[in-house]
Amino acid sequence: MPPEAETHRRIDSRGEACPGPITDLALAYRRAKDGDVLELWATDPGVRSDVRAWAERTGSELLSVEDRDGAIVSVLRVRRRRP
Amino acid sequence: MRRVLILGGGTGGTLLANLLARRPFDVTVLSASDAHLFQPSLLYAALAGASPRLTRPERRLLSRRVRLVRDTAVRVDLRAKRVRTASGSVYESDALVVATGARAAPAQIPGLSETAARFGNYHSDVAAALRLRAALDAFRGGTIAVGQASPICVCPPSPAEGVFLIDRLLRRRGLREKTRLVFFTPYPRPYPAAAIDALVAPRLRALGVEVRTVFDVESVDPATGTIRSLEGDELRCDLPVIVPPFAGAAIEYEPADVLDEDRFLAADKATLRLKGVDDAYAIGDAAALPTSKAGVGAHLQAKVVAAELTGKPAAFDGRTHCPFDLGDGTGVFVTSSYSARAVPCRPRRLNLWMKKLMPRVYWLSLSGLLEPIFDAYFALTAPQAAPAPPAPAPPREPAAR
Ligand SMILES: Cc1cc2nc3c(=O)[nH]c(=O)nc-3n(C[C@H](O)[C@H](O)[C@H](O)COP(=O)(O)OP(=O)(O)OC[C@H]3O[C@@H](n4cnc5c(N)ncnc54)[C@H](O)[C@@H]3O)c2cc1C
Numbered sequence: 443m444p445p446e447a448e449t450h451r452r453i454d455s456r457g458e459a460c461p462g463p464i465t466d467l468a469l470a471y472r473r474a475k476d477g478d479v480l481e482l483w484a485t486d487p488g489v490r491s492d493v494r495a496w497a498e499r500t501g502s503e504l505l506s507v508e509d510r511d512g513a514i515v516s517v518l519r520v521r522r523r524r525p
Numbered sequence: 526m527r528r529v530l531i532l533g534g535g536t537g538g539t540l541l542a543n544l545l546a547r548r549p550f551d552v553t554v555l556s557a558s559d560a561h562l563f564q565p566s567l568l569y570a571a572l573a574g575a576s577p578r579l580t581r582p583e584r585r586l587l588s589r590r591v592r593l594v595r596d597t598a599v600r601v602d603l604r605a606k607r608v609r610t611a612s613g614s615v616y617e618s619d620a621l622v623v624a625t626g627a628r629a630a631p632a633q634i635p636g637l638s639e640t641a642a643r644f645g646n647y648h649s650d651v652a653a654a655l656r657l658r659a660a661l662d663a664f665r666g667g668t669i670a671v672g673q674a675s676p677i678c679v680c681p682p683s684p685a686e687g688v689f690l691i692d693r694l695l696r697r698r699g700l701r702e703k704t705r706l707v708f709f710t711p712y713p714r715p716y717p718a719a720a721i722d723a724l725v726a727p728r729l730r731a732l733g734v735e736v737r738t739v740f741d742v743e744s745v746d747p748a749t750g751t752i753r754s755l756e757g758d759e760l761r762c763d764l765p766v767i768v769p770p771f772a773g774a775a776i777e778y779e780p781a782d783v784l785d786e787d788r789f790l791a792a793d794k795a796t797l798r799l800k801g802v803d804d805a806y807a808i809g810d811a812a813a814l815p816t817s818k819a820g821v822g823a824h825l826q827a828k829v830v831a832a833e834l835t836g837k838p839a840a841f842d843g844r845t846h847c848p849f850d851l852g853d854g855t856g857v858f859v860t861s862s863y864s865a866r867a868v869p870c871r872p873r874r875l876n877l878w879m880k881k882l883m884p885r886v887y888w889l890s891l892s893g894l895l896e897p898i899f900d901a902y903f904a905l906t907a908p909q910a911a912p913a914p915p916a917p918a919p920p921r922e923p924a925a926r
Contacts, residue, residue, distance in 0.1 A: 471741065
């Protein structure tokens with residue numbers, strides 16, 4: 443069976459204070475497959491360090507973190523150690 | 526008289542019914558259970574040997590002017606305001622409020638239902654809390670792992686409270702030396718909100734609790750006590766104390782798109798009106814709101830909807846005010862709102878006494894008679910809106926490889 447297509451999912455946590463964004467990200471991670479891309483939009487500045495620590499620990503790739511339209515946009519590729 | 530149908534006779538539904546009963550409304554509460562559980566006491570029943578009265582008959586908590594129907598809603602047509610129940614009855618009304626709470630959903634994680642059946646937990650019902658108490662009573666040493674299985678959790682302090690209370694229990698029983706106590710969490714730090722973690726992480730360290738962060742439970746094997754995480758880690762224990770994931774009630778809705786993936790309802794975060802339908806609201810744990818699921822929210826949201834239904838515009842500000850037992854005889858309140866980040870107050874004995882007083886005050890608070898006191902208290906303890914500092918414009922970060 444061919445693998446399911448990877449999906450790109452946008453998560454909007456703008457306006458949510460810590461731990462809102464990381465909660466939303468962790469929930470999306472739960473539902474993601476290996477290779478899926480998650481794009482997290484947040485306004486809480488704490489998200490920068492959280493996303494980095496989280497990506498490192500889950501083994502996900504942090505593709506970019508940038509400011510866009512007043513938000514901090516982090517893009518990650520989910521890597522499952524046990525697919 | 527305008528008919529209001531409230532689904533769920535828990536914290537939010539009961540208070541709302543009693544607030545509306547004083548006005549010219551025809552109020553019906555449809556609830557799956559006629560025993561009203563004060564959920565926070567599950568913590569003490571399971572982990573501190575307390576035996577308070579955990580439930581009261583719902584009928585006695587409701588004004589005589591409120592009709593109570595004991596039945597389970599299974600299908601809700603939000604536009605027609607028509608509700609079909611498990612017994613086959615149909616109810617119609619002019620306004621509908623969904624207050625069906627959140628239920629423990631251990632089946633989402635392989636092995637967790639069996640684990641809960643064997644070791645219990647302190648997040649679903651009285652029977653599960655008593656199973657956990659029995660498992661702790663039988664424990665003579667080894668490894669205990671405490672933590673939340675998924676990021677959706679009612680009452681954010683409760684997982685950490687669990688580990689603090691278990692540590693205390695073990696010390697009292699002279700078993701702490703013989704026990705490896707592990708706390709796991711899907712978050713990058715022991716307490717989800719950074720400002721509160723400043724109180725929690727050092728305490729866990731001082732108590733010798735081993736912490737596993739970014740540990741999302743993938744499966745549990747109750748036979749071997751093995752907890753596996755999505756991140757590929759593994760934890761072996763003799764007694765797993767796992768806060769289950771939560772989901773909304775198993776109700777079918779029309780339109781179906783009011784529900785999110787976890788069966789919580791998309792409501793306006795201020796007015797609590799359901800998106801895309803008139804005269805329909807969701808309050809409490811049943812609503813998908815960007816704030817913690819807690820009784821305080823259910824209470825304040827009931828007030829907002831009561832005002833809205835009486836024609837007075839009102840708005841919920843996202844307020845939380847969660848009492849947090851630090852296990853050392855002191856406690857804090859974790860307060861936040863949509864515009865203020867979670868901050869703790871100073872750990873004090875007084876805060877813990879207030880938490881311990883809550884089981885008594887709770888039943889009376891549902892009558893709505895204490896509202897003037899609550900209004901003053903919440904105003905006095907309101908968190909200072911601390912808007913996030915403007916994000917500095919950092920250099921663009923290169924793609925991490
Ligand atoms: C261990 C623990 C500790 C907690 N500590 C605190 C605390 O210290 N402070 C705090 O503020 N909060 C605390 N909470 C959370 C708090 O108890 C809940 O947030 C609160 O009860 C939510 O109220 P609610 O009205 O939304 O739902 P609930 O009180 O859960 O009520 C839901 C009602 O809906 C009914 N129902 C469900 N499905 C249906 C259906 N299909 N048809 C009809 N009726 C239905 C149920 O029978 C129930 O009566 C704690 C929770 C736990 C588990």
